[in-house]
Amino acid sequence: MKLIVGALAVALLAGCTTPSDLMKEAPELSANTKKDPKTYALCVYPSWQDYRSSAVMSETSAGYRLVAGNDMNGQTDDVLDIRKIKGGSAVKLYQRMAWQQLGRAELKKSFNSCL
Template sequence: MRVWRLIAGTLCLAGCASTGDITHNKPTFQASTAKLDSVYAACVHTRWMAISPTARIVETPIALQVVARNATTNIEELLVIHSKAAGADVVLYERMEVLALRAYRDVAKACL
């Protein structure tokens, strides 16, 4: 029983990994929107939930993030939304830029 608790604890800690490693990738999409950061994030989050039920909004001290997780790679998609005086700047990072994941990019563009 102790072994299973140890394994479960290790998996939980692995799930808390930072999003920092994905931001070392080149952004696959960058844009600006006239929408408030929270309005844009809500639009993207709602639509990403249809693709991945694990999608969530994370508020950091400097930005809003919409994150889609994958069971094997942790962070699959990361959309960083920086508020500015008139709207927001958005940057999308993807673990892998593949055609199958294009739906995330399409949503990020559609919500602008």
């Protein structure tokens, strides 16, 4: 019994996804906008808060990053990376299990409408 519980705990820990893990994969969506990173981040952030009240927006050395995850299992489900480029921003949306869009429609809608 202890062996089964230990194996289950290891399997759950191995499944944790961090923002860095998600950003190693190809983005689900990417685009450029003429808006500066802060303006774009403030435009999309309300949708992220509606999706997950625990969504976090933080300033990075290159721009801004929004992160939404599941507090119950420590998984990062969505990351929006917004980087300053000449003439605006490059935005990339990374999603764990991108095929599963239940509740995520507003994230993609705000991604596009805020461009």
